[in-house]
Amino acid sequence: MSKFRIGLIGLGGMAQAHIRWMKENGDNLELVAVSDVNPDALAKVGAECGIAEDKRYADFVSLIADPDVDAIVSATPNHTHADIVRACLEAGKPFMAEKPFTRVFEEAVPLLQLYEQKPVPAMIGFSYRYTPAFRYARELIREGKIGAVRSFSIQYLQGWGGAPYKVPYVWRFDRRITGTGTLGDLGSHMIDMARFLFGEFQELSAQLHTIIPERPHPSTGEMVRIEVDDFASFQARMTGDVMGVFQTTRNAIGSGNQHEVSIYGDFGTIHASTLDPDRIVWIREEEKGQLAKTELDVPKHCKVSQYEDFIAMLKGQEPDGLPGLMDGYRNQEVLDAIVRADEQRTVIRL
Known part of the structure; x- marks a missing residue:
């Protein structure tokens, strides 16, 4: 063909x-x-x-x-x-x-x-599996550059929903269409990034919140009650007892598209972000207890596009890290657990 x-x-x-x-x-x-x-x-x-x-x-x-x-x-x-x-x-x-x-x-x-x-x-x-900085972070983790990973923090912040912008009631705020709000939209990316980097979710607790409870209907101007979250935070235990903290919102004024992760290991820290997609920050201890902080350029082989993998998949190949149907299913399973953890105010085990 x-x-x-x-x-x-x-x-x-x-x-x-x-x-x-x-x-x-x-x-x-x-x-x-x-x-x-x-x-x-x-x-x-x-x-x-x-x-x-x-x-x-x-x-x-x-x-x-x-x-x-x-x-x-x-x-x-x-x-x-x-x-x-x-x-x-x-x-x-x-x-x-x-x-x-x-x-x-x-x-x-x-x-x-x-x-x-x-x-x-x-x-x-x-x-975001195809953000070069995240792919390089994954490679360095696998190579043991910061030793055993013990914990991490992930956030995905946007600002377009903040109060000053008076965003009307669009489909992303309609529970019948979205299921959840910021959680499913931005939080699903954080969940996938955690799975991409660290493995499976073992247990979690969560809090969901709606900061702006009403928004004007774009046609009538009448205020419509918002039934989905616009702020989500959760904590998780991942494979190998790696602990993670997550937060996401559309109300972070000043944040355009800020998706980032900080990874803490026995011998150092890695920070990667969409704000600097072609570099990562690597912090480690050197001789005599001195800390070294280095910005590393992402190597060329980590710059793979989503469509490169899509074409490879169509050709019958199985690219490493391609997000397949099971990744979508597991992601939805975690989203559901977060909603239940918030509703029941309890720890959910997966």
């Missing part, structure tokens, strides 16, 4: 990034079909990308069933994730789907059962 023919589902904001990435990988990928429930978006993006009118689908099931489509890329709101993954599995189509894996854990269970019966190459969009 000269090129993999891709069908793109969801033509909102993230679609433009995926279209750009497909063009950058044009030797291997060709966008041949698109789908969206919004007819204006369907017509606009279809025309911009030169998609034939009979390949512009209002119904994603029809796009997935199209024999001219080899694989699916999905970038839609949370409440559609389960149905799209299910349709891909039933059709035997490889796919890359957005995170979180599903809206709630109850939707994830039957998908895993179906996947075990009808497995297909699958990738979940935990894109």
